[in-house]
Amino acid sequence: MQETAQMKIGFVGASAVAQTITKHVLPHGHQVVLSNLRGPESLAALVNELGPGVSAGTVQDAAKQDIVVLAVKWRSVQAALFPVPDWNGRILVDATNRIASYDPSSLGDISGRTSSEIISDLAPGARVVKAFNSVPMLWISDFSASKPRTALFISGDDTSAKKPVNDLLEQIGFNCIDLGSLAVGGRLQQLGGPLAGVRLNFIEKFGA
Ligand SMILES: NC(=O)c1ccc[n+]([C@@H]2O[C@H](COP(=O)([O-])OP(=O)(O)OC[C@H]3O[C@@H](n4cnc5c(N)ncnc54)[C@H](OP(=O)(O)O)[C@@H]3O)[C@@H](O)[C@H]2O)c1
Numbered sequence: 001m002q003e004t005a006q007m008k009i010g011f012v013g014a015s016a017v018a019q020t021i022t023k024h025v026l027p028h029g030h031q032v033v034l035s036n037l038r039g040p041e042s043l044a045a046l047v048n049e050l051g052p053g054v055s056a057g058t059v060q061d062a063a064k065q066d067i068v069v070l071a072v073k074w075r076s077v078q079a080a081l082f083p084v085p086d087w088n089g090r091i092l093v094d095a096t097n098r099i100a101s102y103d104p105s106s107l108g109d110i111s112g113r114t115s116s117e118i119i120s121d122l123a124p125g126a127r128v129v130k131a132f133n134s135v136p137m138l139w140i141s142d143f144s145a146s147k148p149r150t151a152l153f154i155s156g157d158d159t160s161a162k163k164p165v166n167d168l169l170e171q172i173g174f175n176c177i178d179l180g181s182l183a184v185g186g187r188l189q190q191l192g193g194p195l196a197g198v199r200l201n202f203i204e205k206f207g208a
Pocket of ligand 1: 014018036098133
């Protein structure tokens with residue numbers, strides 16, 4: 001297994017996506033700072049349940065970490081990013097899906113700029129990498145030994161930002177495939193794109 005330096009990983013949003021990724025990274029010695037809308041106190045029980053290596057903070061606290069994962073609903077993206085006026089080059093992993101409505105289920109406009117480019121616009125100075133968005137967390141949270149090694153896609157405009165994300169995904173047991181820029185790769189993997197939700201095909205083709 002490829003080893004990667006121990007990192008501090010922040011999460012904006014503390015629900016299924018944040019908790020699932022947290023459970024993957026903790027065994028490798030990484031530390032996690034969770035944040036949500038209701039504030040750190042509301043996360044005390046969850047922090048306790050997840051165990052050593054996890055703490056709760058504000059969105060600003062989470063945003064100071066080496067890698068920050070944005071894991072809020074699309075409708076909350078603007079408000080969640082607002083408290084951080086300048087990301088100073090830090091890595092922001094966009095795990096969101098641009099869902100306009102859950103009932104009836106519909107996507108946001110998928111023409112024009114990709115969802116991750118919009119997030120880039122809303123997070124000045126962030127090096128945005130899109131990842132995790134189209135794979136159900138139920139699959140990612142399956143830790144069974146018999147599970148095939150699954151392909152996860154990343155996209156981003158900054159190669160040096162994609163490297164640690166690639167290394168982290170490989171370390172926690174996935175085959176990472178770089179699809180290129182936010183404009184091209186982001187469009188391929190975002191909901192509505194041709195590679196959204198195709199993980200099973202990739203298990204068969206590329207699985208170790
Ligand atoms: N679930 C999946 O299988 C899956 C897979 C891949 C990608 N995704 C995408 O990942 C994103 C997160 O999904 P999820 O299921 O983990 O989360 P979720 O159930 O939608 O929970 C949203 C989280 O965001 C927090 N939040 C809302 N507004 C916020 C704000 N202004 N500032 C900080 N935190 C805020 C909420 O905090 P409070 O609890 O305090 O309200 C909550 O912790 C979505 O865009 C989803 O489409 C989901």
